[in-house]
Amino acid sequence: MNTDLKNLFSPVKIASMELNNRVVMPAIGTSYGNKDSTVSDRLVSYLERRAKGGAGLIITEVCAIDPRGKGFGREIGVWDDSFIPGLSRLTDAIHKYDTKIALQLHHAGRETMKAVTGTDPEAPSAIPSAVLNQPVEAMTNERIKEIVKNYASGALRARQSGFDAVEIHGAHGYLLTQFLSPFSNSRDDEYGGSDENRARILIEIIKAVREKVGSEFPVIVRISADECIKNGYTIDFTRWLAPRLQEAGADAIHVSVGVYSTPGFLTIASVDTPEGFNLGRAAEIKKTVSVPVIGVGRITDPRMADEAIARGDADLISMGRQFLADPDFLIKAGEGRWKDIRQCLGCNQGCIERLSFEFKPTTCSINPECGREFEDIYKMTDSKKNIWVIGGGPAGLSAALAASKRGHAVSIFERDSSFGGQLISASKPPHKDLFYKWVEWAGAQIERMGVSVNLHTSVTEAMLASGKPDMAILAAGAIPAAPPIDGISNINVFDARDVLTGKADLKGPVVIMGAGYVGMETADFCMARGIGVTIVEMAKYPPVSTFTAHGYWLHRRLKKSGGILMLETKVSAINDNSVIVIKDNQEIEIAPAAMVIKAFGSSSERGLADTLQKLGIPFTEAGDVIKPRRLLEAVHEGDSAGIGA
Secondary structure, three states: OOHHHOOOOOOEEEOOEEEOOOEEEOOOOOOOOOOOOOOOHHHHHHHHHHHHOOOOEEEEEEEEOOHHHOOOOOOEEOOOHHHHHHHHHHHHHHOOOOOEEEEEEEOOOOOOOHHHHOOOOEEOOOOOOOOOOOOOEEOOHHHHHHHHHHHHHHHHHHHHOOOOEEEEEEOEOOHHHHHHOOOOOOOOOOOOOOHHHHOHHHHHHHHHHHHHHOOOOOEEEEEEOOOOOOOOOOHHHHHHHHHHHHHHOOOEEEEEOOEOOOOOOHHHOOOOOOOOOOHHHHHHHHOOOOOOEEEOOOOOOHHHHHHHHHHOOOOEEEOHHHHHHOOOHHHHHHOOOHHHOOOOOOOOOOOHHHHHOOOOOOOEOOEOOOOOHHHOOOOOOOOOOEEEEEOOOHHHHHHHHHHHHOOOEEEEEOOOOOOOOOHHHHOOOOOOOHHHHHHHHHHHHHHHOOOEEEOOOOOOHHHHHHHOOOEEEEOOOEEEOOOOOEOOOOOOEEEHHHHHOOOOOOOOOEEEEOOOHHHHHHHHHHHOOOOOEEEEOOOOOOOOOOOOHHHHHHHHHHHHOOOEEEOOEEEEEEOOOOEEEEEOOEEEEEOOOOEEEEOOOEEEOOHHHHHHHHHOOOEEEOHHHOOOOOHHHHHHHHHHHHHHO
């Protein structure tokens, strides 16, 4: 065991529950449950894989204590005894390992939809969600009493199902946070108005749960230390609240931050937010209680977690998305294999954005196995093939990894001097350096697995005819696109990727054509170097949404730095030191423009497809060669191509 992590790997107790280390896998919504809210094989396999990786404590994703409290369609439930057999399957699977498991008791309140619950959401007051904006029914006192009982009954069923603890979810803007906050609670009875009244339901629930499960069964309470919204509560309120939670019977406090409508999506912070950004709040709460405090907030490095415990910021550390990216990261850290750890990027593409915006089950952008553990997708092949992977970007790297795992003889070809493709430039804007660390990780893995690496090598028809691979995976990526604009070939016009990689000397002010992620991140790159920016975009609305965490921070930094975003604007001509645009049927000159940057997107590079067909070599395509999209699609399509080879 790595002695540098002696704090993290030391045992700790939460009430009667002893953990062999201080790492918590917190609740992460997956939508892996069955349609009837029972536990599925998929959910069991997914969590068992994380237990095998060495987590001290796993907390399940949200589990509804009432059918009206479901936050999404496949949320698991605990509102009836019929759920106990499925939940017991889950605890049996986790207990094969030296890991404990807690059930997270949940009611979404107003943060759900009628399509999920079958009726209008309920909340402390008839104030719609600031995000979902749906009609809401204010809860009666009788209904509140019923919900308190439902939490207690759910906790008892958890104990009967073999769980080692329960966690009461009082964070992130769900029902109990809605009661705690003046932002969402306008009641004038015993459940609203004062701090004591707004905290009443949570205190009653803790006491009711304690009465049901007994004095020895651990009860954890998760709270948002600060809502970080206008008219919401702050850390001052939580300092007051935490000791009262302990007095009511809480055995540990899990200190999160934010609610659904917190700017920047701090509840699941993006790459734009510093790692460990919330540890200071955990430290503040720790000063007020004597029970263990769990810290959380974009923590991916076990060394940071160990240091936080050593400083006294928290007693345990939650590392959620890192368990999605690499379920074995703790084992690797314990053995000192730091370069083998696949570090979470904070991209949010496969997890929270996929679940919340695409209404699809969670996965991980850089770990295609996440959520597919029950499928045995990398089963060794009975028919070994000689496979050529053409392209060393994310799709090609992922394809080479998957095909090699299945036992094929794999060769990868990349025309540039290093792997990465578009991730080389994508890793250059502020806060994006982790993206290239994934490239380095993937490159090291394929070499370790014996893949034949061919850099500085463009695959030709003669090579294919001579090498005669049994199959090819075409992952050649995409090339920058540019419409026929007058002056587009001028010497002051550069592609965004050349600017980001330093092939073009940066000088300002700049005009960037295109406000997609490439354009916005290039603007971010320029502004971080003190260069003034104007972005020109033809669309009516920003292509990069402020609803995503990364999009929010990009727009915020653009505004703060004085950058200009011109929507519904078309570039007409590019001159030596200015750009002519058309907006509202009027011609406008943007000047000076020392540099003009193309960020129009990309077009697929499929040149070798015809050659492969001509030679009769079976092939499949993956990533941007199909259609330029996100990292998620590139990695997952590459993986699927490698598996299917």
